[in-house]
Amino acid sequence: MNQDRDKRGRDFHRPVLEHEVAGLLAPVLPGVVVDATFGGGGHTRRLLDEFGESVTVVAIDRDPEALANASALGVAFVEGNFADLGRLVAELTDEPIAGVMFDFGVSSHQLDEPGRGFSYRKDGPLDMRMGPDAPHTAAEIVNEWPADRLADLIYRFGEEPLARRIARAIVDGRPYESTTQVSNVVAAAIPAARRRAGHPARRTFQALRMAVNDELDAVNSGLEQAIGILRPLGRVVAISYHSLEDRIVKQRFARGATGCVCPPDLPVCGCGRSAELRLLTRKPIRPSTDEIEVNNRARSAVLRAAEKVAA
Numbered sequence: 001m002n003q004d005r006d007k008r009g010r011d012f013h014r015p016v017l018e019h020e021v022a023g024l025l026a027p028v029l030p031g032v033v034v035d036a037t038f039g040g041g042g043h044t045r046r047l048l049d050e051f052g053e054s055v056t057v058v059a060i061d062r063d064p065e066a067l068a069n070a071s072a073l074g075v076a077f078v079e080g081n082f083a084d085l086g087r088l089v090a091e092l093t094d095e096p097i098a099g100v101m102f103d104f105g106v107s108s109h110q111l112d113e114p115g116r117g118f119s120y121r122k123d124g125p126l127d128m129r130m131g132p133d134a135p136h137t138a139a140e141i142v143n144e145w146p147a148d149r150l151a152d153l154i155y156r157f158g159e160e161p162l163a164r165r166i167a168r169a170i171v172d173g174r175p176y177e178s179t180t181q182v183s184n185v186v187a188a189a190i191p192a193a194r195r196r197a198g199h200p201a202r203r204t205f206q207a208l209r210m211a212v213n214d215e216l217d218a219v220n221s222g223l224e225q226a227i228g229i230l231r232p233l234g235r236v237v238a239i240s241y242h243s244l245e246d247r248i249v250k251q252r253f254a255r256g257a258t259g260c261v262c263p264p265d266l267p268v269c270g271c272g273r274s275a276e277l278r279l280l281t282r283k284p285i286r287p288s289t290d291e292i293e294v295n296n297r298a299r300s301a302v303l304r305a306a307e308k309v310a311a
């Protein structure tokens, strides 16, 4: 039974830095932990296996396909965007929240399933929505957005230096119905001499995915709400896969960990600021080479964690 349960989750997604996440959350137990990006439930499974009844996990994912994994683990689940974390958690529990974990981005299941339209290697519809709440589809963006807007998107989210050239080629090649049509046009727009490691459409597809799902706004809002709902000494743990995601986490944690900003020679504090967070990871934690060897998708992962200070 447990073997079926574990295989189902692992086929869906292999968790990244699971040992480190469990170690960072151990001190908040016993208590309720929110898995805000449940996916295949790998991080939750690890907590349940390691801490048994001292942890109660409640789960969120915007992808309705995650529900079956939560049922297999017997975990309460609500479908929704963690941009609405406070409201979603209130639907799941009225207990104090000891921990919140985020594992941003997409699951392997979403990437590997051609019908979801995330893959530049497999033919599929131009969808890329993680769930029905996403504000756009990839088809809308590639077929309707003006070249300037497309170029900004590909440059910013894809960190693609040839963004303008690619955006122009996408506009010129309209209309599109499938992922392969777009990935061929992007590949043809990049001269052989300017190609880097990996598939030439990888950065453009990543940018499209981030815009389709409004990913960075959700990270901002989800993190803010997670810090708001944590009980004193509760912990938030976040794994990012993109420098822009990580920057949001790093800056929010740093702001939260900043206390009084008065000059040191002022006899009494005049600014009224006190830190709301304590940083648990001054330097971010990254996967070991052993982990990356068995799970290539871990290669860009960056983990940061913070603790809410006592009231």
Ligand SMILES: C[S@@+](CC[C@H](N)C(=O)[O-])C[C@H]1O[C@@H](n2cnc3c(N)ncnc32)[C@H](O)[C@@H]1O
Pocket: 013, 014, 015, 016, 036, 037, 038, 039, 040, 041, 042, 043, 044, 060, 061, 062, 063, 066, 080, 081, 082, 083, 103, 104, 105, 106, 107, 108, 130, 218, 219
């Ligand atoms: C990297 S996977 C998480 C994998 C999970 N930790 C595991 O071990 O199986 C990211 C998951 O977060 C979900 N997700 C991403 N952004 C979300 C958001 N804004 N709100 C809710 N779920 C989100 C995706 O649908 C996906 O299932």
